[in-house]
Amino acid sequence: MAIINKEKNQTLLQQAIRALHERTFFAAYPENPTPEVYGETADLEGRTAYEAYLHKPFTELLQPNPSDWVGQEESPYLQQALGITYPFFEANTLIERAEKAFHTWRKVDPAERAVLLVEALEHVKKQFFQIAYATMHTTGQSFLMSFQASGPHAADRALEAIAAGLEEQTRFPAQTEWEKPMGKYSIKLQKSWIPVPKGISVVIGCSTFPTWNTVPGMFASLVTGNPVIIKPHPKAVLPIALIVAQVQKVLQEQNLDPTICQLAVDAQDNLITKELAEHPKVKLIDYTGSTTFGNYLEKLPGKMVFTEKAGVNSVILDSTTDLDKVLQNLAFSVSLYSGQMCTAPQNFFVPETGIKVNGEVIPYEVVTQKLSDAIEGLVNNPKAGPQILGAIQNVATEQRVKDSAQGHGKVLLSTCNIKNPAFTDARICSPVLYEVTSADKDIYNQELFGPIALIIKTKNTTESIALARELAETQGAISCAAYTTDPEIKEQIKDEMSLAGTPVSFNLTGNIYVNQNAGFSDFHVTGGNPAGNASFTNPEFVIKRFTWVGFREPAAV
Amino acid sequence: MAIINKEKNQTLLQQAIRALHERTFFAAYPENPTPEVYGETADLEGRTAYEAYLHKPFTELLQPNPSDWVGQEESPYLQQALGITYPFFEANTLIERAEKAFHTWRKVDPAERAVLLVEALEHVKKQFFQIAYATMHTTGQSFLMSFQASGPHAADRALEAIAAGLEEQTRFPAQTEWEKPMGKYSIKLQKSWIPVPKGISVVIGCSTFPTWNTVPGMFASLVTGNPVIIKPHPKAVLPIALIVAQVQKVLQEQNLDPTICQLAVDAQDNLITKELAEHPKVKLIDYTGSTTFGNYLEKLPGKMVFTEKAGVNSVILDSTTDLDKVLQNLAFSVSLYSGQMCTAPQNFFVPETGIKVNGEVIPYEVVTQKLSDAIEGLVNNPKAGPQILGAIQNVATEQRVKDSAQGHGKVLLSTCNIKNPAFTDARICSPVLYEVTSADKDIYNQELFGPIALIIKTKNTTESIALARELAETQGAISCAAYTTDPEIKEQIKDEMSLAGTPVSFNLTGNIYVNQNAGFSDFHVTGGNPAGNASFTNPEFVIKRFTWVGFREPAAV
The missing domain is CATH 3.40.605.10 (Aldehyde Dehydrogenase; Chain A, domain 1)
Structure with a gap:
C-alpha cells in the first residue's frame, strides 16, 4: 500500500480551511x-x-x-x-x-x-x-x-x-x-x-x-x-x-x-x-x-x-478617471478565449449622454468607437491576439458568430480574419460588436455564447443599472463589471446587483479582469439568480x- | 424608542451559538x-x-x-x-x-x-x-x-x-x-x-x-x-x-x-x-x-x-433487559397527545420468534398482549390518562380512529371510553392497536395520523430493520425507537436507518421518550427522507x- 504523507496533507487542509474564511489570496x-x-x-x-x-x-x-x-x-x-x-x-x-x-x-x-x-x-x-x-x-x-x-x-x-x-x-x-x-x-x-x-x-x-x-x-x-x-x-x-x-x-x-x-x-x-x-x-x-x-x-x-x-453578464459604464485603460481592460475581457467563458461580459450599457471622465463628458459615439478600436487593436496585435483569443471550441459557436450580423443591431465590429501562425488551421473568431438601444430587449436579453458583444444605448446610468439587474434576475448573470467614480452610483449598483445575486467588479483596469475568479476568495455562482446554484x-x-x-x-x- | 438590553441579548446569542456546537443540554x-x-x-x-x-x-x-x-x-x-x-x-x-x-x-x-x-x-x-x-x-x-x-x-x-x-x-x-x-x-x-x-x-x-x-x-x-x-x-x-x-x-x-x-x-x-x-x-x-x-x-x-x-415512525423490538419498562415507555409514547405528534411511533415491528429478555425468550403473543395491557393501563389511570392523552384536535382525526377498526388487521385494543373530569365534553380517543403481518404492507406503509398503532409480525429482527428502513425511505420517518442488547444488531440498525436519514433512539426507558426532541441538541427532520427537509x-x-x-x-x- 503506497504511503500517503498524511501530516503534510492535513497541514494543507488546515491552511485551505483557514483561507476559506480569510478570503485573502491563497493558492496551493x-x-x-x-x-x-x-x-x-x-x-x-x-x-x-x-x-x-x-x-x-x-x-x-x-x-x-x-x-x-x-x-x-x-x-x-x-x-x-x-x-x-x-x-x-x-x-x-x-x-x-x-x-x-x-x-x-x-x-x-x-x-x-x-x-x-x-x-x-x-x-x-x-x-x-x-x-x-x-x-x-x-x-x-x-x-x-x-x-x-x-x-x-x-x-x-x-x-x-x-x-x-x-x-x-x-x-x-x-x-x-x-x-x-x-x-x-x-x-x-x-x-x-x-x-x-x-x-x-x-x-x-x-x-x-x-x-x-x-x-x-x-x-x-x-x-x-x-x-x-x-x-x-x-x-x-x-x-x-x-x-x-x-x-x-x-x-x-x-x-x-x-x-x-x-x-x-x-x-x-x-x-x-x-x-x-x-x-x-x-x-x-x-x-x-x-x-x-x-x-x-x-x-x-x-x-x-x-x-x-447560461447567464447574461453586464458592463455598466458611468464614469472613470481613465477611459482608455478601462476600454483596454474590457477589450481583453471580451476577447479572452473568444468570450467562451461563463464570466465573459456580453452587454455593455452606455448612456446616450456619454461617460464622465475627470469631469469631462466623452460622448457616447466616441466611447463606442474607442471600445471597438480597443478590441480591434488587441486582437490584431500579432504578439497578443492569437494567445488571448485561443480557438473556438465548436463549429456551432463559430457559425453563431458568423450569423450574428443579422438581427443584432448595427455592426460596429465584424469578426476579423485573425490567423494563429502556430496553428494555421485553427478555428478562430475575434469578438463582434453590435449596437442596439435599450428598447431592443428581444436582442440583448439572452446569452449569445461566444465572442459576441452588444453595446446597449441607455438614457442614463439609472436605466443601465435597472436593465443589468433585470437581466440578471430573469436570464441569470455570473459576473458584472461596473465603472463609476460616483460613490452614490456605486452604492446603487451594489444594492441593485446584490438583489440580483450578482457579484460586481468595480473599476478594474490593468492586469485583473472581470472574467477572473479566484479560488478561496471569490464565490462562484452562489444561487442568487437563474444562472445556477x-x-x-x-x-x-x-x-x-x-x-x-x-x-x-x-x-x- | 424602547431600550433593548443589547449586551444581555448578545451574551445569550453567544451561549446559544456555543450550545449549537456542543449539543449538550441547553435551554434558555x-x-x-x-x-x-x-x-x-x-x-x-x-x-x-x-x-x-x-x-x-x-x-x-x-x-x-x-x-x-x-x-x-x-x-x-x-x-x-x-x-x-x-x-x-x-x-x-x-x-x-x-x-x-x-x-x-x-x-x-x-x-x-x-x-x-x-x-x-x-x-x-x-x-x-x-x-x-x-x-x-x-x-x-x-x-x-x-x-x-x-x-x-x-x-x-x-x-x-x-x-x-x-x-x-x-x-x-x-x-x-x-x-x-x-x-x-x-x-x-x-x-x-x-x-x-x-x-x-x-x-x-x-x-x-x-x-x-x-x-x-x-x-x-x-x-x-x-x-x-x-x-x-x-x-x-x-x-x-x-x-x-x-x-x-x-x-x-x-x-x-x-x-x-x-x-x-x-x-x-x-x-x-x-x-x-x-x-x-x-x-x-x-x-x-x-x-x-x-x-x-x-x-x-x-x-x-x-x-x-407525514412520516411513518417505526419501533424495532429485538431484545432488552427489562421488557415491562420498555413497554411502559412505549405505551406513554403512543398515548402522548393521542399520537398527534410528528415524532409519535406508529409501527411496532415484533419478530414472530419473540423478544429476548436477559437470555430468556418472551413469545410474540406475550409481548403484544403486554404492550396492549400497558397502553390500556396507562390511559385508564385516572391520574395520568387524561393528562397524557389531551384531546383530539379535529373531528377528522377522531373519525379516522373510530373507522380504523375496519381494514387494519386484528384488533388488539380499541379506543376506550376515557373521560377528562375537568372537561367532560373533550374530544378524546386513546390509542387503538392492531396487529398485521409483514405481508400487509398496504396497511402499514402510510401515516395513520392520530392514536393508531400497528404491531407488525416479522420473521426476525433483520426483516424488522429492513421494513423500517424501507418505510422511512419511501414514506418518510421523523423518529425511530429501537430496543436491542445486541451490539451487532444495534450497529446494523444505526447503519440502515442512517441511510434512510432517520434518527434512532436506543433502549429508552423511564422519563425520556422517542417523541421528545431537544433544541440545541437533536436535529429535527434533516432532509434524509420524504418526511421533509x-x-x-x-x-x-x-x-x-x-x-x-x-x-x-x-x-x-
Whole structure:
C-alpha cells in the first residue's frame, strides 16, 4: 500500500480551511507553468505524454470490462480528430458499480477521505502539463489558459471543495453526553451524529472547461462520502480522464475500490446522461451547460442539483478617471478565449449622454468607437491576439458568430480574419460588436455564447443599472463589471446587483479582469439568480451532499 | 424608542451559538410552569389574559386596514368556538407590504436583527401562560404540553434559528484585502461580501403545533433579513398571533416597520395559502402539514421550500433487559397527545420468534398482549390518562380512529371510553392497536395520523430493520425507537436507518421518550427522507435563506 504523507496533507487542509474564511489570496498550486516551479523538463514531458495518448485507446482507467470503446474529440487548433477512444459502460453498469463502491466509501472517515483526495491532487499536479495540452486540444483555450484553468486553478477549486467538505462534516461533535436536570435527578443520554452521504453523485462536464467546472462537484461529493460518476462532454474527455485516473490510482493504492470514482464517457450518438440523471439511485447531480438541460435536471424529483447554466453578464459604464485603460481592460475581457467563458461580459450599457471622465463628458459615439478600436487593436496585435483569443471550441459557436450580423443591431465590429501562425488551421473568431438601444430587449436579453458583444444605448446610468439587474434576475448573470467614480452610483449598483445575486467588479483596469475568479476568495455562482446554484465554494455546496443523522441512548451509569 | 438590553441579548446569542456546537443540554427558557420560575401569579394572569381574548376581535396586530375579520377556532376540550376574529388581508396586500418592509429590514445589520429578535423572545416569555392556554384550546394538548411545546421549547427553537442565522451570516469576512503576488508587482483588490436575503418568506403553520413548528422558519427568515408572512392554520391562530404581536411591537419600538412580520389569517372558505405560495415575489416557504400539499409546494419553481410532512415512525423490538419498562415507555409514547405528534411511533415491528429478555425468550403473543395491557393501563389511570392523552384536535382525526377498526388487521385494543373530569365534553380517543403481518404492507406503509398503532409480525429482527428502513425511505420517518442488547444488531440498525436519514433512539426507558426532541441538541427532520427537509437547526436551515454576493475593486494605493 503506497504511503500517503498524511501530516503534510492535513497541514494543507488546515491552511485551505483557514483561507476559506480569510478570503485573502491563497493558492496551493502555482499558476505559472515556469521551469523554476515545475522543472526544466516538465513542459516537454507533458507534451510528449499528451501526444502518446493520441490515436489509441485510453487504458489508464481502473474500470474493467467496457462494453464498447468510444471517442469523438477533435482539436479546435488542428481541426483533426484526436483519435483517442475510452471505455464505454452502460448506465446500469456504472450505477451498479457505484452502489457497490458506496458502501465501502461511506464508511471511510471524512478526515481520511480528505487526506486521500488531497493526495490525488498531488498526483494530478505532476500531470498539469499533459492536462494542459489535452485541454488546449479539446477546448481551444490558449496553452497558458489551458494550463492555469485546468491545472492549478482547478486543483485549487478542488482543494477548496475538499476543505469545505471536511470542515462542514466536523462542525458538530461526533458524540457528546447530554444531561438534562430534572430537579431531584437528571436524564443522561449518550448522543452521536453522523454526516450520512446522500448516495450516487453524477457530475456532468462541459466542453469549454472540462476540469475547472467538473472537479469542484466531483471532490465535494467524494469528500462527503458519495461515489461519483463523471460524465464528461464527449468533445472534452482527456483532461478530466487524466484526473479521474489519478484518483482511481490513489484509491487502489489504499486498497479501496477504484470505482468509487468512475468516468462515464459516452458518444453523441449514444448519450447516457439522461439515463444516469433519472436513475432513482442517483441523488446528486452537478451540471455545467445549457439552461434548457439545466432546467430539466433541476426539475427531476428526489435529486439535489447544482448547476451552472447560461447567464447574461453586464458592463455598466458611468464614469472613470481613465477611459482608455478601462476600454483596454474590457477589450481583453471580451476577447479572452473568444468570450467562451461563463464570466465573459456580453452587454455593455452606455448612456446616450456619454461617460464622465475627470469631469469631462466623452460622448457616447466616441466611447463606442474607442471600445471597438480597443478590441480591434488587441486582437490584431500579432504578439497578443492569437494567445488571448485561443480557438473556438465548436463549429456551432463559430457559425453563431458568423450569423450574428443579422438581427443584432448595427455592426460596429465584424469578426476579423485573425490567423494563429502556430496553428494555421485553427478555428478562430475575434469578438463582434453590435449596437442596439435599450428598447431592443428581444436582442440583448439572452446569452449569445461566444465572442459576441452588444453595446446597449441607455438614457442614463439609472436605466443601465435597472436593465443589468433585470437581466440578471430573469436570464441569470455570473459576473458584472461596473465603472463609476460616483460613490452614490456605486452604492446603487451594489444594492441593485446584490438583489440580483450578482457579484460586481468595480473599476478594474490593468492586469485583473472581470472574467477572473479566484479560488478561496471569490464565490462562484452562489444561487442568487437563474444562472445556477453551483456555489463554489460556500457551505451550501457541500452540506447539501450529506444528511446529519443523530443517535441517542441512555448514558452508561 | 424602547431600550433593548443589547449586551444581555448578545451574551445569550453567544451561549446559544456555543450550545449549537456542543449539543449538550441547553435551554434558555425554563420548561416548567412553576411559580418559582415564572412567579406566583403567572398562571392566573395568563389564564385571565387568554379568556379576555375570547369572543372578540384580536386587535393587537400592527397591521392596519383589514378587508375583513375572520375566525374559526374551537376548543377540542369544550367543543365550542373561541369566537375570536382576526384581521383578514388579501394576499396582494400582504405581499405589497412585505415587499416594502423588505427594503428596510434587509439593510439592518444581521447582528442587530438578531439582538432585536432575541428581545422579542424575551417579550414572548412574559406571555408563555396565555400562549399555553391558547394552545390548549386550539390543539387539544394538555396544559403542560401546551406550555412547554408552545412556550419555552418553541422559544428555544426560535433562539436556535436566530443563533444559527447570526453565525452563518458572520462566518465569512465583511471585507478583506486580497493581494496576489505577480512576480515583480502584485495585484491588490479590496473585497467585500454581503449575505443578501432571498426575499419574501411565507411560513405555513399546522393545527397541532401552532408555534413550535412555526417559529423556527419565522425567526430563521427574519434573522437573515427576509420579511415574513405567517399563515397559521385557521383552527390554531391565537398562539402564534400572540407571538407575532410581540415581534411587531418590538419592531415598532425600534422605529422599524411592523409589517416586516405579518400574520395572514385566512378562513377555510377563503384560503389564501396557494395564492401566497405561488406569488413570484415569495422566495421562501416553510410548511408543516400533509404530504400532498407539501409535495405541491416543493414543486413550485423558483422557491426554497422547507417542509415537515407525514412520516411513518417505526419501533424495532429485538431484545432488552427489562421488557415491562420498555413497554411502559412505549405505551406513554403512543398515548402522548393521542399520537398527534410528528415524532409519535406508529409501527411496532415484533419478530414472530419473540423478544429476548436477559437470555430468556418472551413469545410474540406475550409481548403484544403486554404492550396492549400497558397502553390500556396507562390511559385508564385516572391520574395520568387524561393528562397524557389531551384531546383530539379535529373531528377528522377522531373519525379516522373510530373507522380504523375496519381494514387494519386484528384488533388488539380499541379506543376506550376515557373521560377528562375537568372537561367532560373533550374530544378524546386513546390509542387503538392492531396487529398485521409483514405481508400487509398496504396497511402499514402510510401515516395513520392520530392514536393508531400497528404491531407488525416479522420473521426476525433483520426483516424488522429492513421494513423500517424501507418505510422511512419511501414514506418518510421523523423518529425511530429501537430496543436491542445486541451490539451487532444495534450497529446494523444505526447503519440502515442512517441511510434512510432517520434518527434512532436506543433502549429508552423511564422519563425520556422517542417523541421528545431537544433544541440545541437533536436535529429535527434533516432532509434524509420524504418526511421533509425542515432541518431544525442545522446550517442548511438558515443558509438557504440568503445568497453570498461579493464585490471587489482595486485597493486604494
